[in-house]
Amino acid sequence: xxxxxxxxSVWLGSETGILKGVSLSHRQxxxxxxxxxxxxxxxxxxxxxxxxxxxELLLGLxxxxxxxxxxxxxxxxxSRSLGDPVEGCFSGLxxxxxxxLLTCTESGxxxxxxxxxxxxxxxxxxxxxxxxxxxxxxxxxxVAAGGKENGLKIFDLQNPERPVFTAKNLRDDWLDxxxxxxxxxxxxxxxxxxxxxxxxxxxxxxxDPATPQRRPVLEAEFGDLPLTALSLxxxxxxxxxxxxxxxxxxxxxxxxxxxxxxxxxxxxxxGLQCHASRPLVASCGLDRFLRVHGLEDRTLQHKVYLKSxxxxxxxxxxxxxxxxxxxxxxxxxxxxxDEEDDVWDALEQVEEQPSKRKTTEEEMQTExxxxxxxxxxx
Amino acid sequence: xxxxxxxxxSDSKGKKKNKKGKSGNHAKGGQSSRVEPKLEERQKETKMExxxxxxxxxxxxxxxxxxxxxxxxxxxxxQEKRKQKMQxxxxxxxxxxxLxxxxxxxxxxxxxxxxxxxxxxxVDPEDEEVAFDEGTDEFSAYFNxxxxxxxxxxxxxxxxxxxxRFCRQLATVIPNAHVYYRxxxxxxxxxxxxxxxxxxxxxxxxxxxxxxNGLVLCHLPDGPTAxxxxxxxxxxxxxxxxxxxxxxxxxxxxxxxxxxxxxHSIGRLFAALFPQDPQFxxxxxxxxxxxxxxxxxxxxRYIFKNEKKVGIQELGxxxxxxxxxxxxxxxxxxxxxxxxxxxxxxxxxxxxxxxx
Numbered sequence: 227x228x229x230x231x232x233x234x235s236v237w238l239g240s241e242t243g244i245l246k247g248v249s250l251s252h253r254q255x256x257x258x259x260x261x262x263x264x265x266x267x268x269x270x271x272x273x274x275x276x277x278x279x280x281x282e283l284l285l286g287l288x289x290x291x292x293x294x295x296x297x298x299x300x301x302x303x304x305s306r307s308l309g310d311p312v313e314g315c316f317s318g319l320x321x322x323x324x325x326x327l328l329t330c331t332e333s334g335x336x337x338x339x340x341x342x343x344x345x346x347x348x349x350x351x352x353x354x355x356x357x358x359x360x361x362x363x364x365x366x367x368x369v370a371a372g373g374k375e376n377g378l379k380i381f382d383l384q385n386p387e388r389p390v391f392t393a394k395n396l397r398d399d400w401l402d403x404x405x406x407x408x409x410x411x412x413x414x415x416x417x418x419x420x421x422x423x424x425x426x427x428x429x430x431x432x433x434d435p436a437t438p439q440r441r442p443v444l445e446a447e448f449g450d451l452p453l454t455a456l457s458l459x460x461x462x463x464x465x466x467x468x469x470x471x472x473x474x475x476x477x478x479x480x481x482x483x484x485x486x487x488x489x490x491x492x493x494x495x496x497g498l499q500c501h502a503s504r505p506l507v508a509s510c511g512l513d514r515f516l517r518v519h520g521l522e523d524r525t526l527q528h529k530v531y532l533k534s535x536x537x538x539x540x541x542x543x544x545x546x547x548x549x550x551x552x553x554x555x556x557x558x559x560x561x562x563x564d565e566e567d568d569v570w571d572a573l574e575q576v577e578e579q580p581s582k583r584k585t586t587e588e589e590m591q592t593e594x595x596x597x598x599x600x601x602x603x604x
Numbered sequence: 605x606x607x608x609x610x611x612x613x614s615d616s617k618g619k620k621k622n623k624k625g626k627s628g629n630h631a632k633g634g635q636s637s638r639v640e641p642k643l644e645e646r647q648k649e650t651k652m653e654x655x656x657x658x659x660x661x662x663x664x665x666x667x668x669x670x671x672x673x674x675x676x677x678x679x680x681x682x683q684e685k686r687k688q689k690m691q692x693x694x695x696x697x698x699x700x701x702x703l704x705x706x707x708x709x710x711x712x713x714x715x716x717x718x719x720x721x722x723x724x725x726x727v728d729p730e731d732e733e734v735a736f737d738e739g740t741d742e743f744s745a746y747f748n749x750x751x752x753x754x755x756x757x758x759x760x761x762x763x764x765x766x767x768x769r770f771c772r773q774l775a776t777v778i779p780n781a782h783v784y785y786r787x788x789x790x791x792x793x794x795x796x797x798x799x800x801x802x803x804x805x806x807x808x809x810x811x812x813x814x815x816x817n818g819l820v821l822c823h824l825p826d827g828p829t830a831x832x833x834x835x836x837x838x839x840x841x842x843x844x845x846x847x848x849x850x851x852x853x854x855x856x857x858x859x860x861x862x863x864x865x866x867x868h869s870i871g872r873l874f875a876a877l878f879p880q881d882p883q884f885x886x887x888x889x890x891x892x893x894x895x896x897x898x899x900x901x902x903x904x905r906y907i908f909k910n911e912k913k914v915g916i917q918e919l920g921x922x923x924x925x926x927x928x929x930x931x932x933x934x935x936x937x938x939x940x941x942x943x944x945x946x947x948x949x950x951x952x953x954x955x956x957x958x959x960x
Contacts, residue, residue, distance in 0.1 A: 242737050257733070264736050426939065452939055470941045471929075489950060494932075494941040512932060512943040514725070514865065531724040533733045533865075535943075 230256045231300035235542050236518075237283060238497070238510055239270025240534035245285060245295060248516055250528050258300065272319040273540040280542050284327070286316035292327065308339060317373070318359025323366050328383075330359035330371060338383060350386035352379055362414045370421050372409025378423055378433055393433055394440035411456040413465070415479075422479065424453035424467050430477055446482025449473050455498035457507060459521060466507050466521075468495025474509060476521065488519045490526040497539035510536035717896065721957045725865040738868065742826055746804070746876040753877055755781040755805040756798055761788045765814030769839055773921045774807070777890060777903050779854040779879055781807075791820075791935050799825045805877060806935070809834070819925065820935060821873060827933040828943065830873055832899075832925040840920035847905050847917035853886025854879040855903070861894040866944050867960035870899075870927060888919070894960050899925040927960065 234247030234256065243265060245258040272286035276294060282303075283295040290309030293302050309316060314332025322328055325341035334356045337346040352359065353376035362368035368390075372378040377393035396405045408426030415422060420434045420443075428449050431442035451469040458465050459476070464485055468474040472491030475484050493513030500507045505521035512535050518528035665681055668674040700707045712718070727734055738744075745751045755778050757771050763786070775781040791808065798806050803824055810818035816837050822829040840846060857878050862871035874892050887907060893900045901923050904916045930944045931937075944959070951959065 242733065242740075244733065264733075266740050454941070470939075471945045472942070472947075492945060492947065492951065493943045512941060533731070534737055 228298060228300040230254075231258065231295075231297045234297075236508055236516060237273060237540040237542070238516060238532060238536050239273050239285060239538045240532065240536050241269050242266070242534040243268030243270060243287070244534060245270060245283070246532050246534075246536075248530055248532070250518065250530075255530055255532060258295065258302075269315075270537055271316045273538045274319050274321060275540070275542075276321045283540070284319055284321065286319040286329070288315045290315070290331075292316075292319065292329070306339075307344075308337070317356045318361075318371065320359075320361040320369075322361075328359075328361060328369065330356055332356060332373075334371075334373070334376070336369060336371065336381070336386075348383065348386050350381060352376070352381070352389075357409055358411050360412055360414065364414070364416070368414075370412055370414065372407075372412055372423060374408045374426065375406060376409070377407045378409055378412065378421060378431075380421065380435055391433070391435035392440065393431075393442070396441060396445075408452075410452065410454055413456055413458045415458065416462045422456065422458065422465055424456040424465075426452040428453055428469065430456070430465060430467060430482065432479060444479065444482055446477050448475055448477060448484060455495045455509075457498040457500045459500050459505075459507075460502055466498060466500060468498050468509060468511070470494040472511065472513065474498075474519075476524070486524045488524055488526075490517055490519075490529070491515075496535075496537050499539055499541050501541050502543040508539055508541055510539045512536075716956050717958075719956050721954060723864050723958070726863050727865055727868050734865065734868075738872070741869075741872075742823055742828060743872045743876050746880070747872075749880060751804055753778075753780060753804045753879060754802060755807055755877060756794075756803045757781055757783045757807045757809070758786045758794070759808065760810045761786045763809075763811060765811070766837065766839060767809055767811040767814070767816045770816050770837055770921060770923075771809055773840055774809075776850050777855070777921075778877055779852070791822075795822070795824065795934050816923075821877075822935045823873060823876065824934065827931070828869070828873070829931040829933070829935045829940070830870065831928040831931070833928055835924045835926070837923040838921060843918055843920045843922065845918070847919050850888055850903065850905070850919050851886050853883035853888060854881070855886065855888035855890045856882040856884070858889060858891040858893075860892065862892075862960055864958075864960060866927075866930065867894065869930065869943075870960060889916075897926060897958050897960050899927070899960070901925065 231247055233249040233252055233254070235250055236248040238246040238248065240246060243259065246255060247258060248255045267287070267289040269288040270285050271288055274284045274286075276282040276284045281297055283297065285293045285295060287293065288311070290311050290313075291305055291307045293306075294304040295301070296303045308327065308329050309331050313335060316329060317332050318328070318330035318336075320328040322338065326347070327339040328336065329339065330336045330352065332355060334352045334354050336350050336352050336359060338348040340347050352371035353373065355376060356371050356373040358373070359369060359371040362370070367383040368380060369383060370378060370380045372393075377395060378391075379389040379393070380391040382390050393407075395407060399405055406427065409423045410426050412421055412423040414420075415432070418434075419436045420432055423431050423433065425431065428447055428451060430446040430448065430453070432444040433440075434443045437443065448467055449469055451471050451473070453467045453469050455468045456465055463480070464476050464478050466474065466476050466488070468491070472493050472495060474488040474491060474495060476486050476488070477483070478485045488507070488509075491509065491511065491513060492515075494511050495509055496511040498507065498509050500521065506518055506527070507521055508516060508518045510516050510532075514532055514535055516528070516530040516532055516536065516539070517526060519525065520527050665674060665678045668677060746753065757775055757778075759767050759771055763771075771783045775783050791806070795806060806820075806822040806824060808820040808822075809816050810820070812818075816834050819832040819834050820829065821832065840849075855878060857875055859871045859874060862868055871892070878890065887905050889904045889906060891900075891902045891904065893902070903919045903921070905919055906914055906916045908914050927944075928946050929942055931940045931942050933940050946959075951957070
């Protein structure tokens with residue numbers, strides 16, 4: 227198992243409770259769970275890296291337990307019960323520097339846990355029905371949460387009594403009717419205090435806690451279906467959003483215009499993440515496929531069938547995905563060519579990939595056939 | 605007539621120079637029809653038309669300006685082609701007979717079904733993960749024999765024309781089905797009431813201009829919901845040589861060609877409409893046949909005439925379904941999450957790719 231888990235560059239949590247790892251450069255997918263122990267109670271809701279070196283994975287399950295998966299050994303090393311199924315399942319799970327854990331349940335209780343111990347260190351309430359909680363990548367003590375009829379709130383973990391920032395509801399519409407809140411996903415913009423959220427009413431909002439304005443500083447709309455997932459592109463100039471029918475688009479955060487649509491999905495999006503260094507975005511959802519699109523040309527580069535409905539997704543930053551043409555990294559790669567053959571293999575695919583979408587799909591299909599013949603553990 | 609013909613020929617000559625470039629197809633078509641007789645020289649008797657041979661080599665029938673004459677010439681050309689084709693066929697048949705057993709096997713005709721693009725979601729029956737997924741999904745209660753299907757059939761508000769008759773006939777096909785008037789109720793308000801009364805399905809027939817054109821099939825209590833387009837509805841009265849009205853027995857169900865993962869979900873959705881143990885005394889069969897993503901519904905009664913022969917009688921109604929979307933959870937078109945949505949021009953760009 228260990229050598230398999232070290233290969234994988236994309237990690238996915240499924241509705242059947244299986245942790246899946248996909249290695250795009252080797253075109254292989256692995257299940258890290260024994261089939262006879264499956265149960266729907268172990269449905270994976272959230273995935274996170276436990277440390278910046280990305281050696282361990284944290285899985286938040288529906289039954290309120292958090293499991294640790296070691297990439298080196300390829301096995302589950304630890305399991306802690308940090309929640310109650312009565313409170314709803316996890317809507318956020320983040321590691322804290324220094325070994326702690328931060329969890330948030332759907333009922334809105336945010337808890338800080340020490341590395342060991344069964345009682346939470348701090349506990350705060352972020353309102354009812356929280357859809358997503360995230361921690362700022364810059365300031366480790368800043369936490370944002372939001373949900374249905376529960377506007378965006380930003381907390382400082384040092385003084386958890388009062389939120390630092392509470393979003394104000396949007397202005398009433400032209401019929402003087404109240405406009406409802408529904409934060410479905412959020413992200414912190416790099417190099418500023420701004421937070422971008424997507425809502426169940428197909429809007430994308432940018433909030434700026436640095437200004438006195440508590441309403442969004444930017445409002446954009448996409449489509450007419452609820453947006454379910456969001457991910458910032460690495461430089462923070464645009465945001466990728468996906469909705470319940472599998473329409474995905476890149477929205478520019480300067481004016482809120484659609485920069486382009488990402489096609490090929492057939493079911494609702496559940497998880498979405500942009501690669502930290504390469505212009506790639508990976509998406510997964512109810513159609514049981516992992517898809518990797520290029521952000522620059524917006525073509526479908528990889529499509530992997532994973533047999534279960536997928537809930538969440540995590541990309542590792544160190545591994546190359548095999549695809550996308552970042553010219554800046556090409557130079558670096560030539561130097562390390564001798565050491566890392568795998569990397570160079572992945573780069574060679576670039577020549578084949580930028581062809582039409584259909585051909586890439588067919589390639590993947592043939593690859594999959596080959597794999598089936600081999601009888602790999604897919 | 606003569607005059608027109610002359611003008612045509614001069615015209616065609618004049619056009620020939622500038623037409624050669626752009627209308628290569630015309631010239632080719634004309635030539636090919638001329639080349640074929642050369643290949644088979646023995647059929648000289650077919651070259652009865654002296655006019656046909658007197659035309660310049662790049663002549664095409666469409667250039668004749670007189671409509672009657674053009675029609676005549678075109679008919680002749682057609683006849684000639686047909687004759688050639690028949691002769692070729694005869695020749696091949698003779699050759700086959702002459703070769704006897706050594707004849708090469710007949711070629712299988714190419715259809716878009718047997719040229720189907722491989723779908724990676726095709727379900728392998730030994731796959732444990734898919735088996736687990738299906739074993740614990742929303743239909744597992746039915747397939748484990750815990751629930752008995754009970755179906756509520758209703759329509760869009762104020763049904764007219766054939767829709768109500770269609771619903772009534774559906775209710776005779778599906779055991780434990782009850783037809784109710786919609787009375788302008790919202791589906792989201794009907795669903796909790798259905799759940800409280802232990803219904804397992806809600807079926808809504810939508811209509812457009814008095815013709816049923818949509819079907820929403822919602823599995824209760826927790827989804828999924830499928831939305832179909834309905835076409836070619838033939839009610840019982842309109843079917844020729846139909847049998848007597850169906851009996852109360854629960855029918856057998858045949859599901860054909862639901863091979864992909866999505867197809868399996870849809871197949872299970874249909875299977876769960878009917879009681880699990882069919883009453884073979886009734887000799888009734890409901891068939892859902894999937895071909896090129898169209899699902900054909902037929903309802904038959906069979907009878908064994910002797911040990912080898914079996915006869916079937918159609919009972920009706922018959923209709924065709926096409927899947928539009930499959931949504932997780934009960935009916936919620938605005939905030940529901942879709943498992944699969946038909947995206948036209950994106951998904952059906954390749955005619956050989958099928959979803960079910």
